Amino acid sequence: MASIRFDKIGKSYGDTEIIKNLNFGVNDGEFMVFVGPSGCGKSTVLRMIAGLETISTGELWIGDRVVNNVHPKDRDIAMVFQSYALYPHMNVYDNIAFGLKIRKLPDADIRRRVQDAADLLGLDKFLDRKPKALSGGQRQRVALGRAIVRNPSVFLFDEPLSNLDAELRVQMRAEISKLQRRLNTTTVYVTHDQVEAMTMGQRIAVLSACDKANPHDTNLMQCGSPMDLYDRPDNVFVARFIGTPNMNIVHARLSEDGASVSSLGGSMPVSTQFKEAARAARGREVMLGIRPEHIGAPHEVDWPQTQSLQGQVEMVELLGHEAILHFRVGEQIMVGRLHSHGRLPSPGDTVTMNLKCEAIHLFDPGTELRLR
Amino acid sequence: MADPKTKNHIWLHLGLISFTVLALYPVLWVLALSFSGQQSVGLIDLPQDPSFLERFRAILPLPAHWSVTNFVEVWTEQQFGRWLWNSVIISLMTTLLGVFLACTAAYAFSRFRFPGRSTGMLMFLVSQMFPGTLMLIPLFIIIVKQLELGNTYLGLVIVYATTSIPFCVWMLKGYFDTIPYDIEESALIDGASRLTIFWRIILPLAKPAIAITALFSFMTAWNEFILASVFMESEANYTAPVGLRFFVGGFSSQWGYFAAGSVIVSLPVVALFLQLQQYLISGLTAGSVK
Numbered sequence: 154m155a156s157i158r159f160d161k162i163g164k165s166y167g168d169t170e171i172i173k174n175l176n177f178g179v180n181d182g183e184f185m186v187f188v189g190p191s192g193c194g195k196s197t198v199l200r201m202i203a204g205l206e207t208i209s210t211g212e213l214w215i216g217d218r219v220v221n222n223v224h225p226k227d228r229d230i231a232m233v234f235q236s237y238a239l240y241p242h243m244n245v246y247d248n249i250a251f252g253l254k255i256r257k258l259p260d261a262d263i264r265r266r267v268q269d270a271a272d273l274l275g276l277d278k279f280l281d282r283k284p285k286a287l288s289g290g291q292r293q294r295v296a297l298g299r300a301i302v303r304n305p306s307v308f309l310f311d312e313p314l315s316n317l318d319a320e321l322r323v324q325m326r327a328e329i330s331k332l333q334r335r336l337n338t339t340t341v342y343v344t345h346d347q348v349e350a351m352t353m354g355q356r357i358a359v360l361s362a363c364d365k366a367n368p369h370d371t372n373l374m375q376c377g378s379p380m381d382l383y384d385r386p387d388n389v390f391v392a393r394f395i396g397t398p399n400m401n402i403v404h405a406r407l408s409e410d411g412a413s414v415s416s417l418g419g420s421m422p423v424s425t426q427f428k429e430a431a432r433a434a435r436g437r438e439v440m441l442g443i444r445p446e447h448i449g450a451p452h453e454v455d456w457p458q459t460q461s462l463q464g465q466v467e468m469v470e471l472l473g474h475e476a477i478l479h480f481r482v483g484e485q486i487m488v489g490r491l492h493s494h495g496r497l498p499s500p501g502d503t504v505t506m507n508l509k510c511e512a513i514h515l516f517d518p519g520t521e522l523r524l525r
Numbered sequence: 526m527a528d529p530k531t532k533n534h535i536w537l538h539l540g541l542i543s544f545t546v547l548a549l550y551p552v553l554w555v556l557a558l559s560f561s562g563q564q565s566v567g568l569i570d571l572p573q574d575p576s577f578l579e580r581f582r583a584i585l586p587l588p589a590h591w592s593v594t595n596f597v598e599v600w601t602e603q604q605f606g607r608w609l610w611n612s613v614i615i616s617l618m619t620t621l622l623g624v625f626l627a628c629t630a631a632y633a634f635s636r637f638r639f640p641g642r643s644t645g646m647l648m649f650l651v652s653q654m655f656p657g658t659l660m661l662i663p664l665f666i667i668i669v670k671q672l673e674l675g676n677t678y679l680g681l682v683i684v685y686a687t688t689s690i691p692f693c694v695w696m697l698k699g700y701f702d703t704i705p706y707d708i709e710e711s712a713l714i715d716g717a718s719r720l721t722i723f724w725r726i727i728l729p730l731a732k733p734a735i736a737i738t739a740l741f742s743f744m745t746a747w748n749e750f751i752l753a754s755v756f757m758e759s760e761a762n763y764t765a766p767v768g769l770r771f772f773v774g775g776f777s778s779q780w781g782y783f784a785a786g787s788v789i790v791s792l793p794v795v796a797l798f799l800q801l802q803q804y805l806i807s808g809l810t811a812g813s814v815k
Contacts, residue, residue, distance in 0.1 A: 205710050226716040238707035242729045252715035299715070 155216035155306040155339055156181045162211035172197060173363045174371040179341060184333050186354030187343045193360040194372050199309050199343045203232050231300035232309040237292045239284040246280040249298045270302040290321045310342040347395055351379045359391050368521050389521040392442045398477055398488050400442045411435030417482050421460045421510045430524035442514035448489030451507045459507040466502045480504055553586035558784035562592025566780045595785035605786055608768035612747060615681050619746035623686040624739050627693030632723060635701035649691035676758045685746040693738040700734035736804035765790045
């Protein structure tokens with residue numbers, strides 16, 4: 154059992170800073186997901202925790218000690234790699250037992266622990282097989298077994314499911330979540346898939362590359378519970394990254410009294426949560442965010458305060474239980490949602506959609522931060 | 526049969542067969558010579574005025590009489606057993622030393638980044654571009670004059686190992702490069718030291734490459750003639766190739782012994798190759814990643 158804390162962590166290669174000013178923590182027993190687009194440094198941060206990557210500045214705490222210069226084997230961690238990284242010349246038993254043999258545990262003890270792990274993961278029939286005789290899902294389980302058998306204080310997962318097919322991925326997602334709850338071990342899980350992040354994480358850290366497009370002085374965009382990130386994104390990056398389809402972001406202007414915001418050819422009242430922030434920024438340009446599920450057909454939704462949007466249909470994506478409607482309002486392409494069993498418009502049709510005013514998010518166009 | 530494709534195949538096979546005969550003919554001749562029981566290079570004495578059939582018979586690699594006396598005599602009446610033993614010791618020591626040093630060096634070249642890494646690999650390559658005889662004099666000075674290892678096993682072992690190492694390092698480095706680094710990082714987190722990873726993960730996975738380099742090192746030492754003939758002064762210390770030359774040197778032309786000796790000398794290499802063949806399989810790392 155251990156917590157992890159990043160204290161002003163940074164990493165640079167020469168003049169290139171790839172990780173900057175990381176300040177946050179993972180609580181004891183928590184399932185934390187690092188999510189972000191490729192190149193955002195999430196795997197690098199994970200490898201820093203593992204000790205496979207050096208840290209240029211700052212302090213990394215695991216439990217009550219700084220581990221910057223502690224060898225991987227002495228950090229009491231276990232890691233599951235994207236590629237599984239099994240030992241191909243050893244059978245499943247030896248793969249799982251390797252770490253214990255290295256640590257010179259008594260044979261009987263090793264046998265018992267490997268057996269327990271194999272039972273837990275449903276691998277007991279495969280113990281004498283080589284990795285190449287296993288399916289992708291079974292290999293993934295062996296990699297998991299290798300991690301849990303050592304009973305470490307921290308689990309690290311580096312995109313462990315990205316090599317599996319869609320069905321198996323959903324299944325393993327649930328299995329890993331269950332396993333973590335059962336073992337109650339502090340876990341850091343890296344993925345680029347926001348669905349994985351939302352479904353698995355107790356908390357999520359959204360990371361972004363430290364380049365010119367990033368106006369913030371760190372890779373960490375926001376860290377919070379899944380619903381926190383979804384309902385109250387701290388900045389435009391998180392607003393866009395979390396949720397499918399992406400949030401609509403358009404330019405808007407606050408009225409002189411700050412009580413309403415005008416955009417998309419209309420004026421909408423500012424929601425309660427932004428009342429004070431909007432008054433402080435009255436008369437200024439803002440960025441307005443609205444999720445596609447908060448733009449619906451008038452006869453399908455029942456929202457108290459709506460703004461009506463009229464536009465030309467560009468594309469309709471049919472998903473079965475719903476349809477995603479892309480339509481043009483002035484210069485802006487907006488994305489909304491329709492129930493798929495109603496009559497669906499075709500490209501070129503003119504549609505009228507309602508926007509739920511209470512669900513509007515406001516961001517500062519300069520800092521891209523949420524108004525508060 | 527009228528199928529034009531089949532016709533093409535016939536020509537193709539005729540061509541391939543003739544090349545095979547061309548390649549095997551000298552070997553078959555030596556085999557025939559060794560079992561002929563005589564010492565001359567020719568297998569058959571032609572009569573004064575040979576007919577076409579007799580001429581044809583004369584170029585067939587078949588002895589006039591089958592006999593194993595050459596083998597028996599080469600083994601009992603000559604020092605051949607002694608020379609063979611010298612070769613075995615020297616070749617095995619060369620293989621052990623060469624493969625061990627090549628493995629450790631190749632692992633470092635493959636996995637670590639250090640100053641001189643690419644230059645080092647390049648130097649290994651350059652050293653392969655000079656003919657061996659060019660090195661004769663400097664090697665003689667170093668081994669015989671300075672280290673005073675002339676006429677010893679160790680002197681030859683050092684020279685053979687150093688000449689085989691560059692090739693072995695390139696070969697092994699190429700193979701180590703294909704072993705995913707994830708496996709090592711995984712072992713690192715499992716608690717293994719670099720040395721443990723090298724012995725228990727890398728070497729078992731590199732068996733095919735090690736088999737090749739071992740065979741190469743062994744054959745470098747086993748077949749080498751020039752250096753051995755210069756360094757080994759006393760007859761008792763001859764290696765097998767030098768000993769073979771002894772049969773057909775300036776004062777003797779015992780081609781029968783030479784042929785029988787050659788067959789004996791080639792047997793260990795054939796056996797070794799068959800033995801190592803089982804390791805020459807691809808896909809040892811299959812199943813590790815993805």
